[in-house]
Amino acid sequence: MNRQLAVLLYAFSAVALGSTGDVSKVNGSIDVERGQEVGDVSTVNGSIEIGDEARVRDVDTVNGAIRLGQRVRAQEVGSVNGGITVGEDAVVSDDVSTVNGKITLRRGATVEGGLENVNGELRLEAATVRGGLETVNGDVFVGSGSRVDGGILVEKPGGWNWRGSERVPRVTIEAGAEVAGSLRFEREVELKVAAGAVVGPIEGVAPRRVE
Numbered sequence: 001m002n003r004q005l006a007v008l009l010y011a012f013s014a015v016a017l018g019s020t021g022d023v024s025k026v027n028g029s030i031d032v033e034r035g036q037e038v039g040d041v042s043t044v045n046g047s048i049e050i051g052d053e054a055r056v057r058d059v060d061t062v063n064g065a066i067r068l069g070q071r072v073r074a075q076e077v078g079s080v081n082g083g084i085t086v087g088e089d090a091v092v093s094d095d096v097s098t099v100n101g102k103i104t105l106r107r108g109a110t111v112e113g114g115l116e117n118v119n120g121e122l123r124l125e126a127a128t129v130r131g132g133l134e135t136v137n138g139d140v141f142v143g144s145g146s147r148v149d150g151g152i153l154v155e156k157p158g159g160w161n162w163r164g165s166e167r168v169p170r171v172t173i174e175a176g177a178e179v180a181g182s183l184r185f186e187r188e189v190e191l192k193v194a195a196g197a198v199v200g201p202i203e204g205v206a207p208r209r210v211e
Helices: 002-017
Strands: 030-032 041-045 048-050 058-063 066-068 076-081 084-086 096-100 103-105 122-124 133-135 140-142 147-149 152-154 170-173 178-180 183-185 190-194 208-210
Touching: 030 041, 041 048, 048 058, 058 066, 066 076, 076 084, 084 096, 096 103, 133 140
Parallel strands: 030 048, 041 058, 048 066, 058 076, 066 084, 076 096, 084 103, 103 122, 122 140, 133 152, 140 170, 147 178, 152 183, 170 190, 190 208
Antiparallel strands: none
C-alpha cells in the first residue's frame, strides 16, 4: 500500500513544478472537457472530472473524488481521500488507487495495472483488471462479465492501516465473472462465490457457494 502514500508527495510536486500541457491546482476542482488532450492533471484539495473521450496522463488528487468519463484514456489514477469512478469503455494503462474511498469500474472499463485501496469498496461492473485487486478493510464486488487477472488480496490490518474496526469485509464474485490467480485472505472475510463464477485457488477462508 505504499503506492498510495506516494500520491500525496506527487500531487505537491506536480503543483510546484508543472509542465506544458499539465493542469494543476492547490485548491479547487478541475474539469477536463470532452475530447480534450492534456498531460498530468493534479490538485491537492478538489475533485477532478475527465470528460468523455479525453486523453490524459496521470490523474491525482489528495482530497477529492476523481471521475473518468466514457472512453477516456489515462495512464495512472490516484487519490488519498476520495472515491474514483472509471467510466464505460475507459482504459487506464497503469494502477488505480486510493487510500480512503470507493473505486468503481463501469461496464467495459479496463485497468491494465492493479486496483488498490485501504478503506472502501472495489466494484467491477462487467469490467477488466489485469493487475489484481488489493484492499484491507474494503468490500469487493466482481460483477457478471468482469475479469480479474492477478487474483485478489485482502491484507491483514496493521500499522497505519488499522483503525480498530471489527467490521468483516464482504467479497462477492457473481456468476459469469472470472478471477484468475489466487484469492488470498489474511483476515476474516465473508466470501460469496456464485456457482457460475470461475475463480483460482482460495487461501485463508472457506467460500460460501451461492446460486
